[in-house]
Amino acid sequence: MGISRDSRHKRSASGAKRAHYRKKRKFELGRQPANTKLAGPKRVHIVRTRGGNFKHRALRLDSGNFSWGSEAVTRKTRVIDVVYNASNNELVRTKTLVKNAIVQIDATPFRQWWESHYGQVLSKRKTAETAEAKKVSSSVARKHTDRTEDAKVEQHVNDQFNTGRLYAAITSRPGQSGRCDGTSSKIIHLSHSKALLLAWVSWPCLVCMTKNQVSDVQAVVLCGPGHRLSPLTDEEKLPKCMLNIANRPMLYYPLTWLMQAGITDVIVVASTTGGQRLQNYLTRIFDGGRVELVLLEEYRGTMDALLAVKSRLKNDFMVVSCDLITDFPVAKFVERCRLSSALVTSLLATPTCMCFGQQPKESTEPKHRLLDDGGKERTLTWMHQDDIEEGNMTFSMALLTRYPNVHLYTDLSDMHCYLFRREIFEKEEMMHKLFSIREEFIPKLVKRQFGVEDYHRCEVLTADSGYCLRANTLSSLAECGKQLARIMGSNGTRLVSQAAEIGQKTQIGNDSLIGDQSKVGDKSSVKRSTVGNYVHIGNNVKISNSIIMDYAQIEDGVKLEGCIVGYKATIGEKCYLKDCDVGCEYVVERDTTLKGELMGCSREMFIDHKE
CATH class of the missing domain: 3.90.550.10 (Spore Coat Polysaccharide Biosynthesis Protein SpsA; Chain A)
Known part of the structure; x- marks a missing residue:
């Protein structure tokens, strides 16, 4: 039959189940949908009532009366689209009209009223030069002149008049009254491309920030x-x-x-x-x-x-x-x-x-x-x-x-x-x-x-x-380089610079970065690493889980695992370094084998500073 709203499924205070002495009843069904979607002209909606009876509710949701509060004018206009709902995006996708939803309405009735009330054109599409001059009586001309000081509209509202659509908030309850009425007096209008609305300024729970704010x-x-x-x-x-x-x-x-x-x-x-x-x-x-x-x-x-x-x-x-x-x-x-x-x-x-x-x-x-x-x-x-x-x-x-x-x-x-x-x-x-x-x-x-x-x-x-x-420590600096390389790879960014020179039979991992003007020799391997700009890497070099700063020199036969090589540092031939950090402009002699060392400063200096 459907989802029921009865209380027979609830347990007693002791935790015991209640006896089911009857079947579900029609009048205990859950709340029925209002069916207030923006679709077509007026229609009749059948509503279930008490006693198994039905009533008929007429819905006219394709248009409604909307007020322009600052000008104290109300016009009947067409509802075009639903663009925002503070409670559920699904109501926007299905174009369901509910109270306080933000909709787009046809701006033509308000533009026509503005032109007749103030005698001015409210759109860039129709300027004073292109519009045909209309003859008005002297009394109407005097009224237009007296109203000139009040004929001011904010730029973001004028931009919406140029598009032919205005943003407005629904103030009626379409599911109850069958009408879609609203106002544009308490809503701040923004471009739909930004998809950010400050609907109902009096609500402190809904504030969306834009670049201007x-x-x-x-x-x-x-x-x-x-x-x-x-x-x-x-x-x-x-x-x-x-x-x-x-x-x-x-x-x-x-x-x-x-x-x-x-x-x-x-x-x-x-x-x-x-x-x-x-x-x-x-x-x-x-x-x-x-x-x-x-x-x-x-x-x-x-x-x-x-x-x-x-x-x-x-x-x-x-x-x-x-x-x-x-x-x-x-x-x-x-x-x-x-x-x-x-x-x-x-x-x-x-x-x-x-x-x-x-x-x-x-x-x-x-x-x-x-x-x-x-x-x-x-x-x-x-x-x-x-x-x-x-x-x-x-x-x-x-x-x-x-x-x-x-x-x-x-x-x-x-x-x-x-x-x-x-x-x-x-x-x-x-x-x-x-x-x-x-x-x-x-x-x-x-x-x-x-x-x-x-x-x-x-x-x-x-x-x-x-x-x-x-990236405030050596370990976090290395981790940031790996994370950013992974992020750039997932975004489709080219990881190996076109200005880099890669030798023959050299393997570059899919999660490795090679900077501009860098040179990698023949038969070398770079995996899960970041190589900076203007770096020279020799032949038969194996680099993994490492970061090589700009202008570093890695000579032939070097093997680096989990290392950070500083700016303008030099690693001599046939060195093997694991979990080492080489300082700025530091030179590591050839045939050096080290593990877990800091080269370029004292360990006490690294430990003492924590800020």
Whole structure:
């Protein structure tokens, strides 16, 4: 018979089943569909009622009365298409008309009213020169003249009149009244190609961000010294932000991510050492956007770098590390911050997101212990893994009393991407005493958010799809190169440059990158590796799971497994290196066999620096 809405299937309080003493009844059937699809002229819909009876409901859904609230005018017009529904995309696919759905209507009745009321043409298709001059009486002409000051329409509305279609929201209940009426007064019109609508501005739960709404956000990209990437980095010859990842500088990825989202006011903060090379790169690659380079004499920490550009920040701003590589939507990030009015919103990533579809591995990135209010994304406690003593975590009883239902996360990694409100600088006195944004400032903000005089809100946004990576250590740098090569291969990008020279009988794996002007000798093999630009690889060389930076020299008979070879480094003939990291411009003598070594710096220098 169908799905029933009776209560006979429910169990009693003791768990016992109820006896089925009768069969299903017609009047107990589930809710019947309204059948309010946008199709054809008016029709009669049979509705089941009590007592096994039926009634007939007339539906006229091909047209309706729509009002233009700002002009106080209502016209009957044709409904053309359903373009958005906040509750279910299936209702858009099937073109079902329900209350609050966003539809496209014929703009002709409103255009005709505008032209007769104001005496002006409201479309580029029909300009004043091409339109035939209509004779009107002197009284009508005076009325048109008096109404000239009010004859103003916003540009995005005028653009829709040019297409002949207007966006509108349905305010009636088509399934109950059989009519499709609506309004265009409370809806912000956008181009359908962007497929983003701000329907019903009074609804705080539905806000979709566009590039125009994200463009007022500024961004600060912090380029630290990169001590954790030693020996590959060199403050003068090769700063951290210019390290090669998948044959592009590290700084390329966050800048491209921000600009593609519509953020063009970007400030790059770096040390004066190596600043000229960085300035040349920004001028050559990102000349179209507004990228400002600020050089500091002494880069002591992320908090000092942020305070150094305080005078340049006039709006809400993002703080991004130069080693962030992600495809997370910036619009979603800004949307969350503005909907919740949070003082700071942080981006965290799950292990699945950090390995891009592969099996999650044990990450060397420090984990954070995060406590939120039962899935509402408000951060209650923020602890670093190193701050937990003997595996014990302490929570305030007042906090747990106020929020009895909480979630505890232990596997999230901080991506060093934060969105701050401009009001954050009201706490400048506290900021001057701190060194790190991630390790000190964010935990203090979370801890103090419940104060009476200093009440604010801190939130997090978790990236659980796509990819979200950080190349801030040697192991993560190597992993990022492999992940990006895999992503580029899945997108159909050419992995071997046309300007590269490949020798005879040389095997290049499907997941390996070969940069411009690089040369690979005869009978060599490159598998699951990234080879930079202007790299010379000799004959009979075996490279696997490795990263070769720009201008490196790999001589004949070398075998590399799981290695990172730095900028302008040289590997002598017949060397065998496994799980080794070779520093910038370092020379490895011929016939060297090493395993798990760091060449180019002391191990103490690598371990001591954690920021």
